[in-house]
Amino acid sequence: MKRVLVLDARELARVLERMAAEILEKIPEEQRLYFVGIQTRGVPLAKRLAQLLAKRTGSAPPVGALDITLYRDDVGPWRPAHQQPLLRATDLPEPVDGRVVCLVDDVLYTGRTVRAALDTLMDYGRPRAIRLAVLVDRGHRELPIAADVVGRVVPSSRKEDVQVRLTETDGEEGVWIVKEERA
Amino acid sequence: MSVKPAASLRSRHLLGIDPLSPEEIQLILDTAEHMREIAKRPIKKVPALRGKTVVNLFLEPSTRTRFSFEVAEKRLSADTLNFSASGSSVEKGETLLDTARNLEAMEPDFIVIRHPNPGAPHMLAKVLKSSVINAGDGTHEHPTQALLDALTIRLRRGTLEGQVVAIVGDLQHSRVVRSNVLLLSRMGAKVRVAGPPSLIPVGMEKLGCEVYHRMEDAIAGADVVMMLRIQLERQERMNFPTVREYFDLFALTPERLKLAKKDCLVMHPGPMNRGVEIDSRVADGPQSVILEQVTNGVAVRMAVLYLLAGGSGEPIAD
Numbered sequence: 001m002k003r004v005l006v007l008d009a010r011e012l013a014r015v016l017e018r019m020a021a022e023i024l025e026k027i028p029e030e031q032r033l034y035f036v037g038i039q040t041r042g043v044p045l046a047k048r049l050a051q052l053l054a055k056r057t058g059s060a061p062p063v064g065a066l067d068i069t070l071y072r073d074d075v076g077p078w079r080p081a082h083q084q085p086l087l088r089a090t091d092l093p094e095p096v097d098g099r100v101v102c103l104v105d106d107v108l109y110t111g112r113t114v115r116a117a118l119d120t121l122m123d124y125g126r127p128r129a130i131r132l133a134v135l136v137d138r139g140h141r142e143l144p145i146a147a148d149v150v151g152r153v154v155p156s157s158r159k160e161d162v163q164v165r166l167t168e169t170d171g172e173e174g175v176w177i178v179k180e181e182r183a
Numbered sequence: 184m185s186v187k188p189a190a191s192l193r194s195r196h197l198l199g200i201d202p203l204s205p206e207e208i209q210l211i212l213d214t215a216e217h218m219r220e221i222a223k224r225p226i227k228k229v230p231a232l233r234g235k236t237v238v239n240l241f242l243e244p245s246t247r248t249r250f251s252f253e254v255a256e257k258r259l260s261a262d263t264l265n266f267s268a269s270g271s272s273v274e275k276g277e278t279l280l281d282t283a284r285n286l287e288a289m290e291p292d293f294i295v296i297r298h299p300n301p302g303a304p305h306m307l308a309k310v311l312k313s314s315v316i317n318a319g320d321g322t323h324e325h326p327t328q329a330l331l332d333a334l335t336i337r338l339r340r341g342t343l344e345g346q347v348v349a350i351v352g353d354l355q356h357s358r359v360v361r362s363n364v365l366l367l368s369r370m371g372a373k374v375r376v377a378g379p380p381s382l383i384p385v386g387m388e389k390l391g392c393e394v395y396h397r398m399e400d401a402i403a404g405a406d407v408v409m410m411l412r413i414q415l416e417r418q419e420r421m422n423f424p425t426v427r428e429y430f431d432l433f434a435l436t437p438e439r440l441k442l443a444k445k446d447c448l449v450m451h452p453g454p455m456n457r458g459v460e461i462d463s464r465v466a467d468g469p470q471s472v473i474l475e476q477v478t479n480g481v482a483v484r485m486a487v488l489y490l491l492a493g494g495s496g497e498p499i500a501d
Contacts, residue, residue, distance in 0.1 A: 087218070
């Protein structure tokens with residue numbers, strides 16, 4: 001396995017700063033803003049973005065956590081026998097009705113996770129709008145989905161794995177491309 | 184001992200607690216804990232089991248368990264078919280195996296079975312393609328009940344490990360006690376059981392519990408007191424002289440409850456015989472978590488259905 005660094009901890013912090021600025025620019029109704037992180041790594045990213053925004057505006061938007069597992073399109077007959085993905089917590093501290101929800105995830109790839117997240121969110125209420133912010137866009141979309149705010153575009157091959165590692169979830173910080181090396 | 188949850192369940196059936204490892208139990212409880220949140224949503228339904236069919240084959244009376252399974256199935260978007268003995272071909276003398284084979288010809292993904300004979304679900308699991316879930320087989324096991332009891336204790340206490348759980352009542356006819364002792368002891372709790380000598384099966388202690396004949400000794404200092412129902416319908420002969428005497432010796436009264444820890448939880452799998460094994464003042468008192476057990480039952484059954492519902496395809500990228 002070959003691991004190539006794309007963003008180190010300092011670069012990652014800078015990218016997040018820029019994303020926060022861009023979110024403010026693109027979502028002018030900051031009083032309605034509501035960050036919702038997709039489990040697992042979208043959650044700490046959403047919290048960090050909310051803090052960065054608070055520094056700029058003086059007030060921190062609410063942050064929620066969304067687990068999309070039960071809405072995935074590969075749960076059920078397309079799974080190998082009895083290997084179901086693990087459930088994680090969904091915690092939306094405030095109703096989403098009328099809010100501008102900014103969904104946050106670490107990597108945008110096929111778009112299937114985002115599709116599931118949209119469906120999940122709709123079962124909680126009727127947001128005024130939903131935006132999407134991702135740290136990494138690695139391409140290879142399988143659904144017509146695009147992010148509003150992208151931290152870094154990382155061209156990748158399907159055979160590679162794009163790894164985002166965060167202190168809160170992984171004990172290290174950075175973005176890597178991982179290649180399976182042929183023997 | 185904080186048990187790490189397993190990545191998945193090894194079997195496609197849930198026949199009892201006995202075949203489960205501590206890691207598998209942990210996986211079910213962790214999953215159930217997250218399932219609870221669905222009941223608080225404006226739309227209490229998720230699409231995870233869309234297109235799956237569940238047959239609820241209840242060949243013995245049940246209200247709570249049958250409703251609980253049905254709610255769980257519906258919250259996961261499964262299609263449900265309910266089958267009960269009365270008014271069916273079972274009354275015309277059809278055997279269980281024939282009934283099940285006929286139902287399976289309609290291609291259900293799950294069969295949830297409640298049956299008066301121990302081992303009935305195991306027999307079905309051997310011959311059917313569907314996943315079989317044991318919803319109570321005679322006096323043998325009632326795995327989802329033990330799982331919901333464990334979830335209730337864990338949510339209230341934070342852990343099962345080291346908890347002193349006293350189970351009191353008819354140990355002879357109770358599948359609930361068997362599944363509970365197996366589960367709780369496996370997860371590091373200390374289980375004590377008590378009941379009249381005529382209702383304690385031989386070799387009870389081998390399940391992993393201490394056996395007491397006086398209720399007071401069993402509940403002294405306990406974290407949880409779980410009362411079992413006196414199953415008058417399973418008693419071929421009366422194993423105690425009178426209900427009055429049973430109440431005097433083995434009912435959970437406010438006075439007896441004082442022997443346990445101050446914040447001891449009071450549990451009962453239902454249906455309760457008020458004034459037989461439990462005093463109403465305790466059943467409706469501040470320490471009672473009996474209705475929480477019912478709520479957690481739905482979450483546990485959702486977790487079990489979800490975890491058993493894998494398909495046979497290849498994994499695909501996210």
